[in-house]
Amino acid sequence: MVEDRELLRVENLTRIFGSGKSQVRAVDNVSFSIKEGEIVSLLGESGSGKTTTARLILKLLPPTSGKIIFRGKDITYVSSRKELLNYWREVQAIFQDPFSSFNIFYSIRRVLNNALRLVSESISREEREEMIKEVLLSVGLNPAEILDKRPYELSGGQRQRIMLARVLLIRPKLLVADEPTSMIDASSRAGILNLLMELRNAYGMSIIFITHDIGLAYYTSDRLFIMNSGKIVEEGDAEEIINNPKDDYTKKLLEDVPVIHRKWEL
Template identity: 55%
Template sequence: MSELLRVEHLTKIFTSGLIGGYEIRAVDDVSFEVKPGEIVSLVGESGSGKTTVGKLILRLLTPTSGRILFEGEDITTFSKKRLKSDYYRKVQAVFQDPFASFNPLHIVDSAFYMVFDSYFPELDREEREELIDSALRDVGLNPSEVRGKYPHQLSGGQLQRILIARALLLRPKLLIADEAVSMLDASTRVDVLNLLGEFRDKYGTSVIFITHDLALGYYISDSTIIMYRGTIVEMGDTEKVFHNPLHPYTKMLLESVPDLNVKWEFRKITPEKEESAVYAIEGCRYAPRCSKAKEICFKVRPELIEVEKNHWVACHLYR
């Protein structure tokens, strides 16, 4: 088995409203895999479904259909007890808002104590303190400067590093980083990204890096998955996706990145249909915004095809 994680035909449907509401297929027939030691970026704008995919893999949401295979086992069949005792020892997460991840009434050390109580109850106090200090140093923090502090006494960058230290305390095989650097300043973002890369190299930890920022995804990832309105439109080796984009949506995203050497010209935004109509389109959901859309694009959903080795696109232009 070459992959650590395999997602097969994953679908999540939400219903808007109580009476007469419409269905939103937030994740629609998504399939991909993550190999051991690989960093995969899920990239897309708000509403693309990338965060929902992360929550489904973490079992914070229950899939409507599809399978999530981790080390060959379908974790959608796991009980809550097995998720906590087995799965969450191997799969950890770091979320967008570091301040929301801590109890403001407790010192930040308590985040580590919860991990020990759940997974290492046999360790005595001295062993726990040594492990906390070691984990903090691993993420570039001086234990004496952050321990015993409350969340409001620390910066967002310090808190995010503490969360990474806590997650990596378990030496997980997979780390899901959901917009984990979006609230940090530019210099701190690079430091945190480098940390993720270092832990991948040191411990073989795989990472699913969820972001709306193309530059960050390009900087950190081996493979990139481009999502739009719950579907995968393009995926493959990061270098190929960024330097030879195939899908019109991927091209539009890359063209939207500001170039410091060119004077800006504001791009005219093509208005979308209302949200319920976009999700109800039978064909390509990007068709209403696509200048190259044909009649078939509105009627038939394109399948992912491998145009070149390790580079897939879902677009009728490449049939």
């Protein structure tokens, strides 16, 4: 499933916020690469720099220094609207807070039609409507109930499912999924994750999961990257890291897991 071709590489990626004493090195000299069809997880405590890394990769935020190479091309300074749209056809996101990611005045029908337009202008209206209904069903939503609503009329979990529907329509090469199921009830979570993993199997999509949830990371990922204070402190095979963590921070992160489980059982 994992191809030997590199899809994305970041080199010495750094993002500093603020200046002087209040300076934060949110992402500090981070380098890694992801292959086609590979699923990796970026794990770390709150504030370790995971979302900032995602925003840099998605080109929603410029880096202070470093490089982003996608399919062999340096895209760090790509900035024209046309080139960015081309990039976003290949690299899509599901966010922690999906509310900020939609135009709140658009109906869900319009949001999803716009997604399809990004892929192809030549699909007829009727075909688009059919494709949209099909993906809504596959993410567990009722088209008749959802299509004419606006994002603010939906629950957080429903909005995350709409983001997932977008991904199914656009079929990007890379999905950056930042806590993609944080607002979805535990009973539906596995179904959503399986749907994402099927996309890897079906057409070789690569996924970067960003999460606090070590169980999720272990269940879904080929490799893990452990992040602490903006740096990647350990990386490697998911199984190997969970069973035999080397870095002290990773050990601490893993020790917290039983505590989390106890909390969940209350």
